[in-house]
Amino acid sequence: MKLSVIGTGYLGATHAVCMAELGYEVVGVDLAEHRIAQLAAGQLPFFEPGLPELLTRNLAEGRLTFTTDMAAAADAAVHFLCVGTPEGADGSADLRYVDAAVAALAAVARGTSVLAGKSTVPVGTADALAARLAAHTTSAQIEVVWNPEFLREGFAVADTLRPDRIVVGTASAAGEAALREVYAPLLSDGVPFLVTDRSTAELVKVAANSFLATKISFINAMAEICEATGSDVVHLAEALGYDTRIGNRFLQAGIGFGGGCLPKDIRAFQAAARGLGLPTSVDFLRSVDEINTRRRDRVTELAGDLLGGLGGRAITVLGAAFKPDSDDVRDSPALAISRALHAAGAVVTVHDPQALANAQQAAPELHYATDIRTAFAGAELVAHLTEWHEYRTLNPVAIADVVAARLMIDGRNVLDRGRWAAAGWTVHSLGRPAVHPQSG
Numbered sequence: 001m002k003l004s005v006i007g008t009g010y011l012g013a014t015h016a017v018c019m020a021e022l023g024y025e026v027v028g029v030d031l032a033e034h035r036i037a038q039l040a041a042g043q044l045p046f047f048e049p050g051l052p053e054l055l056t057r058n059l060a061e062g063r064l065t066f067t068t069d070m071a072a073a074a075d076a077a078v079h080f081l082c083v084g085t086p087e088g089a090d091g092s093a094d095l096r097y098v099d100a101a102v103a104a105l106a107a108v109a110r111g112t113s114v115l116a117g118k119s120t121v122p123v124g125t126a127d128a129l130a131a132r133l134a135a136h137t138t139s140a141q142i143e144v145v146w147n148p149e150f151l152r153e154g155f156a157v158a159d160t161l162r163p164d165r166i167v168v169g170t171a172s173a174a175g176e177a178a179l180r181e182v183y184a185p186l187l188s189d190g191v192p193f194l195v196t197d198r199s200t201a202e203l204v205k206v207a208a209n210s211f212l213a214t215k216i217s218f219i220n221a222m223a224e225i226c227e228a229t230g231s232d233v234v235h236l237a238e239a240l241g242y243d244t245r246i247g248n249r250f251l252q253a254g255i256g257f258g259g260g261c262l263p264k265d266i267r268a269f270q271a272a273a274r275g276l277g278l279p280t281s282v283d284f285l286r287s288v289d290e291i292n293t294r295r296r297d298r299v300t301e302l303a304g305d306l307l308g309g310l311g312g313r314a315i316t317v318l319g320a321a322f323k324p325d326s327d328d329v330r331d332s333p334a335l336a337i338s339r340a341l342h343a344a345g346a347v348v349t350v351h352d353p354q355a356l357a358n359a360q361q362a363a364p365e366l367h368y369a370t371d372i373r374t375a376f377a378g379a380e381l382v383a384h385l386t387e388w389h390e391y392r393t394l395n396p397v398a399i400a401d402v403v404a405a406r407l408m409i410d411g412r413n414v415l416d417r418g419r420w421a422a423a424g425w426t427v428h429s430l431g432r433p434a435v436h437p438q439s440g
Contacts, residue, residue, distance in 0.1 A: 001025070001181065004073030005080045006101045008035055008066060010046055010156075010260070010328075011118060011149055012082030016066075017051060018160040019080075020058035022185050028066040029073050039066040047327035047354045050157040074108040078178055080147070081117045087264045092271035093122055102129055109140035114178040116147040116168075120205050120265055122272040126169065126198040145175040146201040150208065153259065154325030165192045169201025206272075209265040210285055215250045216257050217291040223253040223431025224294070233431030234413055253431045255299060255337065255385060255411040256292040258322035260330040263289070295430065296333050299411055300340045302428060303381055306407060311345035314404065316379035319386020320352035320359035327354040329362050334385035337411070339363050341383075351375035353388055372399070379403045387412040396423035406437070 001024055005016035008030040016028040030036050038045050042056045058064040065072070073079060083097040098119055105115065115133070117126055130144040146169035151159045166186065168179045176195050180187065187193055196204075219240075223233040233253040241248025257263065266285045273281045300310075307313045322332035329335050335350075342348045342365055349367040350359060356368050369375035372390075376382065376399045384391055392414055400406055406425040410417070417427045417435045424437045 001078070002027070002076045003078050003080065003182065004029060004076035005082055006030075006070075006073065006105065007081065007083035007097070007119070008032075008039060009082070009084055010048075010153070011151060012080070013039060013044065013046075013055075014048065014051060014151065014156045014160060015080055015082055015118065015149070016064065017054045017058060018157065019182075020064040021054050021161065024063065024182075026058075026064050027072050027076065028064070029068070029070055030066070031068060033068055036066045036068050047325075048156050049154060049325055054157065070104045071108045073105065074110050076113060078114045078116055078182055079105060079109075079142075081115060081119055082149075083119055085119050085121055085268075087267060088271075090271055091267035092275070093120065093264075093268040095121065095125065098125065098129075102133065106133055106136060106140070106142065109142055112141045112143075114143045114145060114175055116145050116179060116182075118147055118149045120148070120261070120268070121146075121202055122268065122275070123199045123202045126202060127171075130171070130198075143170075143172055143175045143178070144198070145170040145179060146198050147179060148201055148205040150205070153323060153328055161186070162189070163191055165194055167194045167196065167201050167204050169196045169198035171198060206265050206269045209262050210269055210282065210288075212250055213257055213262045213266050213292070214284070214288050216252075217288040219251045219253045220256055220295050220431075221291050224291075224298075226431040230433055231431075232433065234429075252413060254295070254413050255333040255430065256295040258331040258333045258336075259326075259328055263292070263331045296337050296340070298430060299337045299383060299385070299409060300344060302409060302430075303341060303346070303383065304344065306409075306428065307381055309345075310341060313346050314378050314380045315341055315346045315348050316375050316382045316403075317341070317348060317350045318352075318375075318382065318384045318391045319355075319388060320350050321355035321386050324386055324388045325354075327352075327358050329355050329358045332359075332386075334411075335359055335363055337383065337385055338366055342366055349375050349379070352386065353390060373402055377402045380405045381407045381409065383409045383411060384415060385411045387414045391415075396420045396425055400424060 003024050003026045005012045005028045008028045016026050020026040083101050085093040088094040126146045133142045170176050226233040237251040304310045317338045319334040408427045410429040413429050420427050421435045421438050426436050428434045
């Protein structure tokens, strides 16, 4: 079976490589010539653990190709739509790339095929695309289904090849059958396959992201309460997590969520609800968004309090990516805080194992260091803002001799505070009482 993947950004490139890994002939199509050239040469335009090896192998074995020519996808049995839906000025999803990709496909498609949408779109998009294709496609029959993605950056290969569920929204048995055939290797391993109508499938992704964002902002709201009362949000979260109705996942208080999905999706969901005449149905998401932003502001405020002002003060920030195992700095809390500290007059030096190039492009006003000791040198305050493994395992004794002051803000609540205090550091964590150097 031949598959096409239209759009080769993070989602599309990952999906194309993984489908080829399952044994299919796959062509990835994108208008971005530089990106296509990179992928065709075996180079990923982004960092994702485990994916480079699969890309290299499947290119070498001839199952995977990349092109800017949509005609190369004309004879594919299933077309996966993976183009971006960026946030519009009013918060809604911008569908211009979806519309353009579908129009280009309709112009070249032959015979009978399935268009499987994976992009995150407002409810009703799939039905509108199906109606448009039925009205304007005369030389081909394209059945539209919706197959939302649930990738986590840093775990995208596992989430594609060993997903926790596959959701397919379809209006026909043919659409369901085509996706069952594509995912047969995964279904044989027991992966749940949920069949819904198209609108429900479109809702699944934004509903899932909205729930996760709400849970993260809930525990961060509790962190605000803990800071006001001297309580400990980590112990609070542990106690809540033992309740099986709540669970302990995504109850880690810190500086909140970011990236290219959660912030964009909760705003698009609010805009979509307004468009449906339901302006207050997901109004709570506005508070979720506001809490998330407040946690970033809190770090800047705390840094100023600890240093007696930020003007001219040397601050080292550990992390630029929005999460570990990624080089993505889109709506990154770490980078947003770094820029706010700089705007307040601090001299900010940023370190990150993978995201420095992207961070430098997004925030050229900051200083950057590729070596961890260089990053720490002369720092009056260190802010740990992206929980990379190498930061969690840093030896606080080994770097204490290069800083100007042993003062840390742990914005992710993951450092071993006792170990840092034993090395002479004062550690301030969001939602927790500070720990101070241990005497002895």
